[in-house]
Amino acid sequence: MTILFQAGMSNAIIATVLALLVMLLTLKSRQPAWTHALWVLVLLKLVTPSLVWFNFELPQLASNELSPIPRVVDQPITIGSEMGMIGQVQVPVEASSEGPLVAQEKMTSTGVLGTVPWTTIMLSLWVAGAVFATVRYSLQWMKIRRWVHRGTTASKSVDSMVVQVASRIGLRRVPQVAMVQKVVTPSVFALGFRSTLVLPESLLARVTDDELETIIAHELVHLHRGDGWVGLIEMLSAALFWWHPIVPWVRRKIHQAAEEACDAWVTSVFPDAAQAYASAMLKTVDFLSAEKCQSMPLMTGMGDVASLSRRMRRISGTPVSPALSWRGRTALVVIATALLPLGLLTIPESVAQQPSAEVADPFGGGTVDPFGKGTTIQPQPAVPAIPLQVTKPIAVKDIDPSGVEAALRKGMSQKVTIEAMDEPLANVLASLKQDFGVPLFVDSQSLEELGMTPDIPVTISLKNVSLRSALRLMLRPFDLTYMIKDEVIQITTSEAAEYSLTLRAYALPAVLKDKMEKVASALTASVSPDIWEELGGPCSLSMIDNVIVVSGTEDVHAEVDEFIKKVETAFIRRIEADAKAKPKSTGN
Structure with missing residues (x-):
């Protein structure tokens, strides 16, 4: 039990450290394919069994309590585990030379729960939560599968367009097309090899053929990139590590990078359709915002309103590479080979092999430490409770x-x-x-x-x-x-x-069009800097000409509105001051 518990905790700790490193490496990255691969590597670490173990010593375990010399002493010990100590009780402890992990099992087997080791209790709760999460995801999958299969068959023109776009992208397996009545984002339902392209009928009535072609291309690129297989890794990691807060955060980063990588693919395959693609995104935003959008947690699509508004600006920006180069793939393989097999053990073998430093007290006082180190294991602070929030943020247009x-x-x-x-x-x-x-x-x-x-x-x-x-x-x-x-x-x-953001547009004077980058930088630095997506927050900002589009909470919009008014006031005052300072023309 202890080995299994430590294996899971080892993966959780290493994945957490790796996630922080990836966040720093990709903070300013404009290569979505590389960013996506690194975030997927974090989830892979969570579900990959460790093959190479490294020992490190915890202070509370480096004690003579684990002496291999058999003895029975009546002394205070701490009941706890790798997750944190929970208290001290006065119990008799029998030392053993069976090894550090067995000795720790004996130490943790006494307390209010009798002979049940603390790690066994934690592991049982862990497994119960994993089983529950697995059942929940399975039910969701079956529900969406039935819903997709009830969709109507697409028209011949749409099927023909799907085949043509798949050929241009290089996709060998052309998915089935299902037309649905619900308000959902265009998506691909793919787990493994079988896949279905889901298109809402009411959206198709709003877009032109060129715009529909870019929408279909975006979804087929998801299949070409293998995002369906990444979805399996996401489900497995979310089920096994249901309690870990980095899992929903990493999944959100993966979705964001995947959407941006698909955007890069579409603009590279259809270089003349950037304007149509941006227009299709804008119409999709309006479509999803007009009515209550259905959330499809196990499907890959064009993204929510917040991500669409952010990506519209990047489409017209500097082109980025849609896929990893051979050097990038090689580097990724090297990193994965070095990190995925690693594991950590919290108890070194040398602890059990150290001779006991305790001797009998000649005055009948039990055992004493002649070196003055004492024999009581000191408690460590308990690990705080971890909030469980796995809901994906959904933004709606105002x-x-x-x-x-x-x-x-x-x-x-x-x-x-x-x-x-x-x-x-x-x-x-x-x-x-x-x-x-x-x-x-x-x-x-x-x-x-x-x-x-x-x-x-x-x-x-x-x-x-x-x-x-x-x-x-x-x-x-x-x-x-x-x-x-x-x-x-x-x-x-x-x-x-x-998780319920609104999307609003703020128009500034047209003469400020060339200074919008500076205005946006000042806005994100002045209005709650930690809530913007660049620093991992939920809110986003994009610009179209002299219009700033913000996806945020009510408080954020109130501050943005106040900021915009101050900018407009300052701009008007500057114009008035320049007008007064300008010398009047005099006649001859």
Whole structure:
């Protein structure tokens, strides 16, 4: 059990370190194929058995408690495991020369759970979670498979276009085409060799033939690159390491790099269709934002709204290599060969082979250490609980046909007064709703995920402040925030808000078109710098001429709007100052 537990933890630790290194290496990278390969390598490390082991010594295990000389002593020891110590009890311990791992099993077998080793308990919970995750993914796969098979057959013109695009890309196996009624992004359902191209019928009615050709090309490139096999690795790593927070993060990085690599493929195979490709992306954004988009977790597609808005700007930028060069592939093989077989053991064999330094106390006091080192193993700080969040962020465009949400955003500037002393949050919100006519809704499910309820006590005293500032000041201590969605102001967790982004466009004066790069850099440096995707955050920014497109939370949009207004004000003042400073022409 201990070996199996350590093997899993070894892979988790090495993969975490490797993920941090990959993040640093790819922070400024413009080679999506190389970035994608490195992130896939991180997940491969999680699921690859270790063949070469390296020992390193933990301070709490380098003790004479593990002496190979058989003896029975009555002394305090620590009950714990590699994951962290949990306390001390006074129990008799029998030392053994059976080896360090067996000795540790004996040490951890005494405590409130009787003779069950702590590592066995942890491993049992681990396996139970893995089984549950595997069943969940299997059910999702079967559900999507049935849904795809219920799709209608594509027209002959679409089938012919798929065959032609597959030939240009070099794809040998042409997938089946399924037309669906639901609002989904164009996707490829592929696990292994069998694959199906899924196209929403309502989107095809919006795009031209040239635009549809680029959409089909993007999806077929996913197949050509083998992203279906990468999906299998993602599912395996997510099931086995369901508790590890880097898994959803790495999967998001893999999807982002894969989409950018497919973009590079499409623009290289269809060099004259860059404009049509960008137009197809924009129409896809409008299509996905107009109605509630269905999330397909096991399918590879054109991406969500946030990624589409980011990639539109890169299409018209400097071309990048769509695939790894032979040097890149060679380097990747060398790195994989060196890292994948590595493993770590937390207990060195030399500990069990050291002679005991303890001697009998002639005064009847038990055992003493003549070198003054003592015999009690010191506890180590416990590893904190790891939050389990594997949901993929989904952004929606800020489309408000009824104008209700626009009115709500405008109403966030109205002045309010709040007086509360240990009042339940639900009561304070109910008072705001009654006194100021604000439609407030508490997302109880998100609060429950953080162990909170709408009845958490609130103490706040505010007078004549904007509703926006009042909500921020009241909710921030609880890591809560608000978002305007479904024609109400929803009170939710900050984490949940990051998974429901809105897309808005901010137009600046046309004369600033040549300075948009500087404006964007100043914006990301001034408005919550840590929330932008360049630093691993959920929000993104792109530019089209003199328009800045931002995908972010309500708080981010409020700050961006304030920043844009300041830029416009400063620009107007500069024009007025230049006009005053300009010498007036005088007649002769």
